[in-house]
Amino acid sequence: MNQTPFDLAAEAADFLRSHFGCDRIDLALVLGSGWSSGADQLGEPLGEIELGEVPGFSKPVVSGHGGALKLVRTAGGKIAAIFTGRTHYYEGRGVEPVVHGVRTAAAWGAQTLVLTNGCGGLDPAWAPGTVVLLSDHINLTGDTPLRGATFIDLSEAYSKRLRDLAHGVDASLPEGVYVQFRxxxxxTPAEVRMAGVLGGDLxxxxxTLETIAAREADLEVLGLSLVTNAAAGLSETNLDHTEVLQAGKDAGPRLAALLAGIVGEL
Structure with a gap:
């Protein structure tokens, strides 16, 4: 019998229980571009493992993306699993590896998921370094982690309760709609204009695929985007991955403090 994605997630969760001696976690965080520098400030370290050693995971393929899973006890006494890297859809390995971390966290007992990323901003008021809370998303990958007649309500893909909690930590955080391309x-500038016409801000x-899988698993999701650059066509300069990484480094201290404040309240 072929192993299902959920079987593989259960295997990974069992492996992590044994490795860390931790039966269940309370929450999980996925740290995207620019966010990993804050991992060491999120709580008391309980252990760490390279993701490539865990069933179903692989080493990161993109410069600037971490590749470890860290376990911490937060200021609020919760046990949090921190994924300092993720598999991206553009790696061409299908959607299941993209959402494997989310499903593993759910199988390990998590009830809350914090997803972070670096992105391009459409609002000229959001300079590089601005953090935006995700209020909704538009999935333009043409794919989904759901299979068969699995009808998941995404009316509130990103929890309003968690957004309100984040605003309690930093009232200045704006909200926006995130658009995922493949x-x-x-x-292209035309695609960015299209995203704006569709209602996107980032x-x-x-x-987005991780959020869908999280809602399927009944996880409450908080999404945080770091604007690393103006989206194509909105700046006089061309996009460069090294500049994206630099924007994340420059914002590091603020991101770390913000994440620590939010996690301490979860």
């Missing part, structure tokens, strides 16, 4: 090429290459 990648790995950056969006463009990127991750997050």
């Amino acid at each position: 990648g790995p090429q950056y969006e 463009v990127g290459m991750s997050t």
